Amino acid sequence: MGTLKKIARQTARGIGAVRGMADRQSSCVGGTRPHLCLNAPQELSRTEAFCLLARDNDVLTYNDKVNRLSVIQEHAMIRRAIDHGVTPEAIAQALAVDLKHIRGKVNLLDGVQAEAVNLLKDRPITAGALRLFRRVKPTRQTEMAQLMVASDNYSNAYARALLVGTPPAHLTGQKPAQLTRGLSPDEIARLEKEMEHLEQELRVHQETFGENSLRLNAAQRYVKRLLENAKIKRFLANRYAELLEEFEALAALETI
Numbered sequence: 001m002g003t004l005k006k007i008a009r010q011t012a013r014g015i016g017a018v019r020g021m022a023d024r025q026s027s028c029v030g031g032t033r034p035h036l037c038l039n040a041p042q043e044l045s046r047t048e049a050f051c052l053l054a055r056d057n058d059v060l061t062y063n064d065k066v067n068r069l070s071v072i073q074e075h076a077m078i079r080r081a082i083d084h085g086v087t088p089e090a091i092a093q094a095l096a097v098d099l100k101h102i103r104g105k106v107n108l109l110d111g112v113q114a115e116a117v118n119l120l121k122d123r124p125i126t127a128g129a130l131r132l133f134r135r136v137k138p139t140r141q142t143e144m145a146q147l148m149v150a151s152d153n154y155s156n157a158y159a160r161a162l163l164v165g166t167p168p169a170h171l172t173g174q175k176p177a178q179l180t181r182g183l184s185p186d187e188i189a190r191l192e193k194e195m196e197h198l199e200q201e202l203r204v205h206q207e208t209f210g211e212n213s214l215r216l217n218a219a220q221r222y223v224k225r226l227l228e229n230a231k232i233k234r235f236l237a238n239r240y241a242e243l244l245e246e247f248e249a250l251a252a253l254e255t256i
């Protein structure tokens with residue numbers, strides 16, 4: 001049933017896209033499911049449609065060729081379309097989605113600082129995580145964005161943890177009750193201190209990461225040169241076999 005529903009949604013979006021281009025030539029790209037391209041014009045009683053069909057009988061799907069947009073990029077595209085005179089209703093109809101969904105995309109960045117947006121604009125952050133940014137002050141928004149980028153974690157759960165760990169002085173209002181449900185004031189205060197400590201440690205590691213990487217790369221190159229010497233390698237094999245294994249593993253690393 002889940003697959004059938006997914007195909008039905010894809011067909012509905014295809015029909016909406018064709019209907020939304022009523023004043024232009026209808027187009028369709030056929031990949032793994034070319035029958036969806038056929039169904040859309042038929043549902044609209046159209047006899048012709050311009051199509052691009054792949055002739056290669058590949059075992060690979062075409063999904064790896066898709067350049068997926070982040071939610072911030074989607075927001076920018078929708079805002080640009082509206083600025084050029086396209087109504088939210090027309091966009092919703094063309095994409096076969098609910099109008100509330102489009103309006104949510106339009107207002108997605110309301111209350112979010114520009115610097116935080118710039119840090120996250122091409123990152124896979126979720127819309128729910130972005131909405132939580134509105135609950136903290138601009139300086140804290142930038143800090144949260146930097147922490148997400150540094151940890152490569154853009155999930156709702158991580159955004160909620162950052163929000164719960166935010167001191168009251170950096171909030172725009174009260175913390176949502178659902179985030180602190182079941183936690184006593186002492187537990188919340190302890191969580192805030194622990195989160196602040198983790199953020200400080202992360203910043204220290206960020207500051208020293210570049211220098212440590214250079215040192216490790218230099219050490220790896222030196223170990224490679226040592227192992228190229230047959231006498232040194234034979235000496236290590238005879239007396240320090242375990243150390244030689246570690247050196248060989250280090251030298252074999254492509255990236256550090």
